[in-house]
Amino acid sequence: MEKVKAFSAWLTKWFTLFVVVWAVFNYFVPATSIWAKSYTNYLLSIVLFGMGLTLSLDDFKRILTQPLMVIVGTVAHFIIMPLVAVALCAIFHLDGMLAVGVILVGCCPSGTSSNVMSFLSRGDVALDVSIGILSTVCAPFMIPLLMQLLASRYVAIPWQSLFLNAVKIVLIPVALGVICHTIFGQKRISKVTPVLPIVSQVAILLIIGVVVAANGPKLFQAASLMAIPVVILHNLCGYGLGFGFSKLMYKVYPKGFRYAQQKAITFEVGMQDSALGATLALTSFAADPIVAVPSTFFSVWHNISGSVLSSWWRNHDDRHNIHPDSDNGEKGSALTAGAAAEAKEPAAAKAE
Numbered sequence: 001m002e003k004v005k006a007f008s009a010w011l012t013k014w015f016t017l018f019v020v021v022w023a024v025f026n027y028f029v030p031a032t033s034i035w036a037k038s039y040t041n042y043l044l045s046i047v048l049f050g051m052g053l054t055l056s057l058d059d060f061k062r063i064l065t066q067p068l069m070v071i072v073g074t075v076a077h078f079i080i081m082p083l084v085a086v087a088l089c090a091i092f093h094l095d096g097m098l099a100v101g102v103i104l105v106g107c108c109p110s111g112t113s114s115n116v117m118s119f120l121s122r123g124d125v126a127l128d129v130s131i132g133i134l135s136t137v138c139a140p141f142m143i144p145l146l147m148q149l150l151a152s153r154y155v156a157i158p159w160q161s162l163f164l165n166a167v168k169i170v171l172i173p174v175a176l177g178v179i180c181h182t183i184f185g186q187k188r189i190s191k192v193t194p195v196l197p198i199v200s201q202v203a204i205l206l207i208i209g210v211v212v213a214a215n216g217p218k219l220f221q222a223a224s225l226m227a228i229p230v231v232i233l234h235n236l237c238g239y240g241l242g243f244g245f246s247k248l249m250y251k252v253y254p255k256g257f258r259y260a261q262q263k264a265i266t267f268e269v270g271m272q273d274s275a276l277g278a279t280l281a282l283t284s285f286a287a288d289p290i291v292a293v294p295s296t297f298f299s300v301w302h303n304i305s306g307s308v309l310s311s312w313w314r315n316h317d318d319r320h321n322i323h324p325d326s327d328n329g330e331k332g333s334a335l336t337a338g339a340a341a342e343a344k345e346p347a348a349a350k351a352e
Contacts, residue, residue: 033209052177123263140166242269
């Protein structure tokens with residue numbers, strides 16, 4: 001099992017590089033993954049079933065213990081990212097199915113990668129996970145609604161198909177995973193959880209391979225290439241607006257939106273479940289696989305940007321002695337906290 005954990009950690013570390021290499025390989029050898037086009041929904045269902053296996057009822061109870069931050073973070077995600085997608089489509093004059101693809105990835109729930117980035121940046125991982133759970137559960141309802149409101153100007157939106165596919169791909173697998181966790185218990189589930197990241201990453205690689213293989217030469221057409229700067233700006237705007245929003249909420253409710261929570265909301269807003277976007281594109285817009293291209297670009301880019309941002313944030317905090325649990329990222333707060341801890345030690349010793 002230790003070898004499995006080591007391999008999982010290694011694969012996670014180099015996953016972005018694997019995505020790029022795999023995408024290039026499938027561009028030149030499309031037969032490698034095109035066979036899986038009819039199975040992308042099952043592949044993502046396996047990923048989300050694995051996510052459900054790691055969740056217990058206590059994870060859902062945590063949403064109830066801090067409902068304001070979780071609900072506000074989820075609402076911010078479903079407002080900021082879809083509206084930014086629409087704005088970018090207008091600015092870059094995108095239309096047709098490519099615009100639909102950009103808006104689709106903007107309407108998706110937050111990506112699981114945000115949990116890792118929040119952890120690496122010393123953010124509030126529990127809040128990050130809670131927002132991710134709630135946004136994922138809401139996805140089958142929010143995606144068709146938002147797509148109908150924001151993307152119907154480009155094409156007739158098959159909202160019924162989007163809803164049914166999202167329920168089958170998202171809600172049912174997650175629910176089954178939670179049920180299995182409840183029935184078998186943490187001890188037994190922990191025996192298989194080290195394998196889950198490997199299974200998830202292989203499934204996501206296959207989905208990306210299908211998108212690349214299905215679009216082939218279309219990827220290098222001018223219209224498709226225009227999606228790259230749009231996706232990059234979409235993600236970066238999500239980070240910026242998510243952080244700005246959490247800073248604003250700190251002024252309203254400083255007790256709940258402190259520095260660690262601001263980091264979590266930043267990643268939860270800016271990072272999307274792009275694998276879900278690609279899968280829904282391939283199932284609900286099967287005649288136009290180019291709809292899945294923005295989600296594929298997003299999948300590669302947000303892992304790169306998230307890693308860079310989390311690393312920068314951690315180094316920035318260390319350089320300015322900012323305590324992870326500071327109120328609002330005050331410089332020198334780590335030194336103040338250390339001095340307070342040292343002051344308590346002699347007092348405790350004296351009391352003994």
